[in-house]
Amino acid sequence: MNRQQFSKYLNGSSMPTLQSLRKICDFFGVESEEMTLPTDQFRALISARERNRKPQSILDDSPAGQRHTRLLENMMQHSAGEIERYLGDYYYYYLTPSYEGHISKSFARLSVKNGICYSHFYEKAEPGQAMLNGYEIGKFVGVVFLLGERLQIIDYGVHCQRAISQTILYGATKGSFSLLSGITLGIQGRNSRIPFASRIVFERISPDIPLRRKLSEIGLFAIDNEIISPAIRARLETPGNLNSPHIFSASEN
Template sequence: MSDSFGANLKLLCSHYRSIAEVCRKLSINRAQFNRYLAGQSRPTTHNLKRICDFFGVEDYELVLPQEQFSRLIGARDNSMASTSAGAPLLELFESLSEHSNDLSRYCGYYFEYSNCMSVPGQILLSLVHLREERGSFVFERQERQERARGGGAEDWVRCRYLGAAFYLQDRVFLIDYESLTGNEISQTILIPSFKSRITRLNGMKTGVSSGDQRTPACTRVVWEFLGTDINRVNSYRQVMLYAPDDPRIDDDVRQRLAGARIRNGLFEIE
């Protein structure tokens, strides 16, 4: 087994709150698991299958080079860009936060469906994590699009957006930037759900396409609530472009992405 096994296993564990939680769910002794992480020993065939089944990966993927494996399953990085206290930008958002209502009930993981801005006619499925952090609500949105049809990790272009969320006057406003390149800012406005159980939220998103012209664009979006504790690796594997008639996209999502109406001269989402 390659030297990258331990590093790849650490990356998988970073999608969970702690190593202890992973060991508890796997029913593997913590000391033994630490030896796997450190590369001091390798799992038995039985334990390797349990690890692969739990994280939703194949055994051969766990021994891929670290950079390739990272691109395959989506690198985990909870760090938000730090800003020194008293900076003008921070003060602006701090003032805005004072007017924002509580978003706690909306925290969790979502699939975001949108009409792809850079590949017209395709549906882009992204993974979003909305959470509370030190009294503010922040989120991370993961996207990836296939560059070629080879199917390997190198054939995917990955985007990672970091942003802030605000609940103002019965609308959820989300502002984010593409953190890997720093060349894009987008804004999403969602219509919140007032039902006791959150399922899907409708909204609009503005940004630019990733093509050479960087064309400004606007698309309808649908957020589908997944829960507060998910298998991030399995969910990330579904992040990609889909044809509109792909059976993995249900009719309700298609109708929400296509449906709109005009009321009192204003464009509204149905």
């Protein structure tokens, strides 16, 4: 990209074309929608981001590694062909162990690029529970598989790569759907670092709503807050259908 033209983008005298914008976003590891966020939110999302380049063939140095690589690639290819109906934007809700009696309402986007389905999660935390000082809005990115009619998401924090989280959701049983139920497994806040599991609900939302507005509606809410619909609250509070008090399961859709 021409340095002089790029300088015009930086000083605001010119706007990049969609093709140039995509190149810029891919290089810096950001989404084009994030570029429209208020400056403080955008800075919080990217200033701690490290551009770590991993080896392209990290698993290919042995027959076992090559076998694992092929298995992962097959799962990704299979998932990408079946996952189209789940692509789009969601709010997701779960009971957070960091704030007793509160539900975290956060934003998720599922998208496919080059045959791989990715997740982008945005969560808002109180300063004392943020993974890093000054990063109350956290971004988490991951890979999405559709295996055995279950959505399986494995993600990590962009600002602080100290843990990996996993979410498993029931697939939809009919053509159209508004809610998906499941289980999420993660690490509680930066202070205690306790592993936990919680029921989780994904609520599908319109792609026409601007990202800035979607992010403005996320946060922590008391479990009886009217923002949380009865259908979502019931899925988070209702026990699963397994007949054992020692097994934690999700309510079906």
